[in-house]
Amino acid sequence: MKPSWQRLDFLLLPLLGGAFILLLWHLSSHSWSGDLPDPAKTWHESKPYVLEPWAKRGELDQGILRFTMLSLWLVAKGYAIALIIGTPIGFFLGLSPTFNKAFDPIIQILRPVSPLAWLPLGMVLFAKLKGVNVTELAALFTIALCSMWPTVLNTAVGVRAIPTDYLNVARVLKLSRWKTLTKVMIPATLPYMFTGFRLSLGIAWLVIVAAEMLTGRPGVGGFLWQQYNALIYEQIILCILTIGGVGFVLDRLMSVIERRFKTA
Amino acid sequence: MSFLQLQGVSMGFGLPGRRTEVLADIDLEIEQGEFVAIVGYSGSGKSTLMSILAGLLRPESGRVLFDGRDTPEPGPDRGLVFQNYSLLPWLTVYENVALAVDQVFSNLSPAERRSHTERFVAMVNLTPARDKRPSELSGGMRQRVSVARTLAMQPKVLLLDEPLGALDALTRATLQDEIARIRLAEKQTVVLITNDPDEAILLADRVIPLTAGPRATLGPSIPVTLPHPRDRRAIHGNYDFKQIRHEVTQYLLKARTRHRTTLTRALVLPDVEPEDITHKSPPMFGPKGRARRRNEVKTETVEVSL
Ligand SMILES: Nc1ncnc2c1ncn2[C@@H]1O[C@H](COP(=O)(O)OP(=O)(O)OP(=O)(O)O)[C@@H](O)[C@H]1O
Ligand SMILES: [Mg+2]
Numbered sequence: 001m002k003p004s005w006q007r008l009d010f011l012l013l014p015l016l017g018g019a020f021i022l023l024l025w026h027l028s029s030h031s032w033s034g035d036l037p038d039p040a041k042t043w044h045e046s047k048p049y050v051l052e053p054w055a056k057r058g059e060l061d062q063g064i065l066r067f068t069m070l071s072l073w074l075v076a077k078g079y080a081i082a083l084i085i086g087t088p089i090g091f092f093l094g095l096s097p098t099f100n101k102a103f104d105p106i107i108q109i110l111r112p113v114s115p116l117a118w119l120p121l122g123m124v125l126f127a128k129l130k131g132v133n134v135t136e137l138a139a140l141f142t143i144a145l146c147s148m149w150p151t152v153l154n155t156a157v158g159v160r161a162i163p164t165d166y167l168n169v170a171r172v173l174k175l176s177r178w179k180t181l182t183k184v185m186i187p188a189t190l191p192y193m194f195t196g197f198r199l200s201l202g203i204a205w206l207v208i209v210a211a212e213m214l215t216g217r218p219g220v221g222g223f224l225w226q227q228y229n230a231l232i233y234e235q236i237i238l239c240i241l242t243i244g245g246v247g248f249v250l251d252r253l254m255s256v257i258e259r260r261f262k263t264a
Numbered sequence: 265m266s267f268l269q270l271q272g273v274s275m276g277f278g279l280p281g282r283r284t285e286v287l288a289d290i291d292l293e294i295e296q297g298e299f300v301a302i303v304g305y306s307g308s309g310k311s312t313l314m315s316i317l318a319g320l321l322r323p324e325s326g327r328v329l330f331d332g333r334d335t336p337e338p339g340p341d342r343g344l345v346f347q348n349y350s351l352l353p354w355l356t357v358y359e360n361v362a363l364a365v366d367q368v369f370s371n372l373s374p375a376e377r378r379s380h381t382e383r384f385v386a387m388v389n390l391t392p393a394r395d396k397r398p399s400e401l402s403g404g405m406r407q408r409v410s411v412a413r414t415l416a417m418q419p420k421v422l423l424l425d426e427p428l429g430a431l432d433a434l435t436r437a438t439l440q441d442e443i444a445r446i447r448l449a450e451k452q453t454v455v456l457i458t459n460d461p462d463e464a465i466l467l468a469d470r471v472i473p474l475t476a477g478p479r480a481t482l483g484p485s486i487p488v489t490l491p492h493p494r495d496r497r498a499i500h501g502n503y504d505f506k507q508i509r510h511e512v513t514q515y516l517l518k519a520r521t522r523h524r525t526t527l528t529r530a531l532v533l534p535d536v537e538p539e540d541i542t543h544k545s546p547p548m549f550g551p552k553g554r555a556r557r558r559n560e561v562k563t564e565t566v567e568v569s570l
Contacts, residue, residue, distance in 0.1 A: 165350035168320050171338045173367045173417075183363065187354045 037234045045234030059218055060226045064242055071208050071219035072246070074136070078143025079204040083197065086148040090155025090196070091189075100156070111149045115207040118142040119214045139211040146207045150199035158192025159185065190261045198254035205247045220246075266293040266329070267453060268317065268421055273326035275312055276478075286312050288479035290326070292472070294421075294455060299447055301456045301464035302482070303512055304474030310457045311347050313474070314425045317455060318344040331420065340368045343419030345427045349410040351398040358394040361385055361413045368417045384416035387442070403430040411439070415446065421453040428463070437496060440466060448492055461512045465505060466494055471512055475519040483515050 022039050029038040037045070046064075048055070053065035062070075093100045093107075122138030129137070166188055170180040212221030224239035270292040276285040286309040294300050304310050315321040316328060319338035328335045330342065338344075351360050362381045369377055385394050388408035398406055407430050414422065424443070428436045444467055447454055458464050464471045465488055473483040488508055490499065499505050 163350075165346060165348060166352060168315075168338075168344075168346070169350050169352065171320060172318065172340060172342070172344055173364055174337075174339045175367060179367075184352065187352070190354075 035233060037237070042234045042237050045232070046238040049235065049238060060216075060223060062218065062223075064220075064238065067218065067220045067223050068242060068246060070217075071212065071221065074139060074211075074217070074219065075143060075204050075208045078140045078207075079147060079201060081140060081144040082148040082200055082204065083151055085144065086151035086196075086200070087155055087193065089148075090152045090193075091159055091185075093152065093156035094159025094189075107149065107152065110145075113146075115142050115146045115210040116214070118145050119211055135215040135217060139208075139215055139217065142211050143204050143207045147200040147204035150203065151193070151196035154192045154196030154199070155189060158189035161192065162188045191258075194254075194258040194261045198251065198258050201250055201254055202247065205243075205250055209243060267296040267298075267331060268292075268294040268455070269327075269329040270316070270323075271327045271329070273316060273323040273328065275309070275316060275321065275323050285478045286480065287316075287323075287477070288481050290482055292482060294453065296453055297451045299452075299454045299456070299467060299469045300485075301458060301468035301471045302474050303458055303461050303464045303471060303516070304480065305476045305516070306459060308474050308477045308480045310474060311425055314344065314347075314423055314455070314457055318342050318423055320344070340364070340417045341420040342423060343414040343417045343421070344423040345410050345414045345425060347425040347429070349398070349406045351406055351409055351413075353398050356395045356397055357390055357401070357409050358382075358385055360398070360409055361416050364413045364417050381416065384412045387415065388412040388439075404432065404435050407431060408435075408439070418450075421455065422447075424454065424456045426457055426459065428458075436463075440496070443467060444493060461509055464512070465490075465508050466496055466499060471508065473512055473515045473519070475516070483519070486511050 025036075026038050029036040049064045053063040055063040056066060089103075093103065119138055119142045122141035123134060125141065126132060126134045126137040162185055166184050167180070170184045175183060208219065209221035209224070211217070212219040213225040216222055216225070220239050220242055224236055227233070227235040227239075270290050273287060273290040273292075274285070275287040276283050278284055290313065292300075302310060302313070312321065316323050319328070319330075319336055319342060322335065330336055352363070355363065358381060361384055362377070365377050365381045365384075369380060372380070382391070382394075385391055388411055390405065390408055390412065393401060393405060398409070401409070407427060411424075411427055427443075428439055431439065440463060443454070443456075446452060447467075454467075456464065456467060461471070468488055470485045470487050472485045474480050475483060486508055488504075490502065490504055
């Protein structure tokens with residue numbers, strides 16, 4: 001039998017780790033980094049945003065959960081576009097060696113491009129369209145383009161990894177092309193696809209902050225950037241913690257879904 | 265003309281330079297209603313021969329004639345029981361069989377299809393496991409699902425690639441009797457591949473030895489004239505049985521002593537584990553191999569006689 005404190009270590013150790021970081025933060029703000037607000041001040045200044053999470057005092061002065069919802073909604077739209085476009089592209093890459101040879105080099109070059117580089121292009125791209133929200137389209141363009149690649153590449157790998165035996169079953173049964181796709185190929189690829197979906201969601205959430213900063217849209221990232229420009233540093237830290245927390249929750253959720261499909 | 269016929273079929277794999285010639289000059293004629301067993305060593309090309317009979321592989325030279333057609337596409341009229349079961353791991357036992365039934369008997373009503381599926385699941389004694397996934401089944405149970413799926417298609421010819429290989433002796437005997445019974449009842453044409461001469465002689469009208477590869481070829485067919493239904497206990501003391509058994513093994517042994525070598529090959533085990541996503545290498549330029557599956561990362565080195 002372990003002593004009782006050891007059975008609680010899953011709780012105690014993270015708390016200790018957190019306390020250590022708080023201490024480091026506190027010491028830094030009182031020594032070499034004069035502008036960094038200390039933990040107590042940060043909490044004090046963040047209180048209105050945390051304790052009234054749904055308040056709306058102005059376009060860029062809203063409760064933290066309200067900002068989070070705005071950001072999440074934008075991410076959801078961009079992410080949906082990424083999946084809708086990325087999954088079929090992945091299938092084509094996996095199915096057709098010709099298609100793969102033609103587009104793989106381009107994908108490998110576009111994949112590492114930073115969202116900060118895509119956003120201006122998005123602004124230019126949609127600038128001449130009438131009756132649309134150019135900044136929103138540019139943000140969606142950036143999120144979709146940056147977060148698409150893990151879905152594309154994992155789907156392609158998954159399609160290539162479909163065992164020949166499964167396809168032989170489809171051939172012996174003379175399944176139509178459509179049925180082969182829906183009854184054999186998609187289920188066989190799903191575990192790979194969901195790995196891609198999870199990685200894509202992580203990237204989409206990374207990109208949102210950059211997109212909001214550059215466009216000044218209301219959201220966690222936009223708020224962060226505005227407070228920085230207004231020299232109010234406490235809420236920057238609040239935003240960072242919020243972004244991290246939301247990213248963590250999203251990743252957990254996707255892992256749960258992903259695991260469900262892996263055992264299938 | 266025969267029902268199912270191979271004429272001068274040869275088959276090899278790989279590009280020039282590092283080719284393996286697997287089958288050479290295979291001639292085979294199977295009449296409607298006949299039960300033919302092909303007996304051969306492991307790795308000699310039995311599954312390759314079966315894939316050619318099923319139409320899944322095209323021979324590099326020679327012709328396949330089936331039911332009056334020249335080298336036709338695969339279809340449910342040639343029902344193949346895959347050596348590695350090839351069940352779809354995301355479907356239950358019932359759904360695996362139903363996939364075949366729904367496809368082949370799309371003209372029947374849903375209720376008729378359901379009872380048809382149930383009947384074949386019951387035939388292999390898997391009704392208690394009907395809602396289990398392949399990963400929850402033993403090897404023998406998977407093999408029975410695979411047999412049920414193929415029998416449920418009611419094919420014109422049944423192609424059995426070592427269908428009872430993974431079974432214990434008792435289940436094996438039960439399913440052997442089951443195959444013999446179905447065959448008699450339905451006048452089914454059957455090609456059975458096995459490495460067990462006793463099984464071949466118990467079931468077949470004709471036993472054909474396949475010499476060891478490379479360039480494996482079929483030996484003379486040895487008719488089994490024992491009357492059906494055959495009793496496995498009585499048959500072992502039977503004089504004809506011993507004669508035929510002797511003939512088959514002698515032929516295989518004679519072909520075996522020509523020369524020996526060893527070979528290493530990847531073992532592709534029955535595919536029941538999910539893909540190993542952690543093993544894939546990041547794709548770069550150029551062509552990519554497919555991701556490895558956990559159960560493929562195994563090789564065996566065996567001594568084979570050539
Ligand atoms: N797709 C392929 N590519 C390359 N070589 C192959 C391929 N399929 C089979 N072979 C080779 O052909 C030979 C015969 O294989 P096959 O699977 O037909 O043997 P088998 O008689 O069915 O063996 P077993 O009794 O173990 O099932 C082996 O040497 C194998 O390595
Ligand atoms: Mg085989």
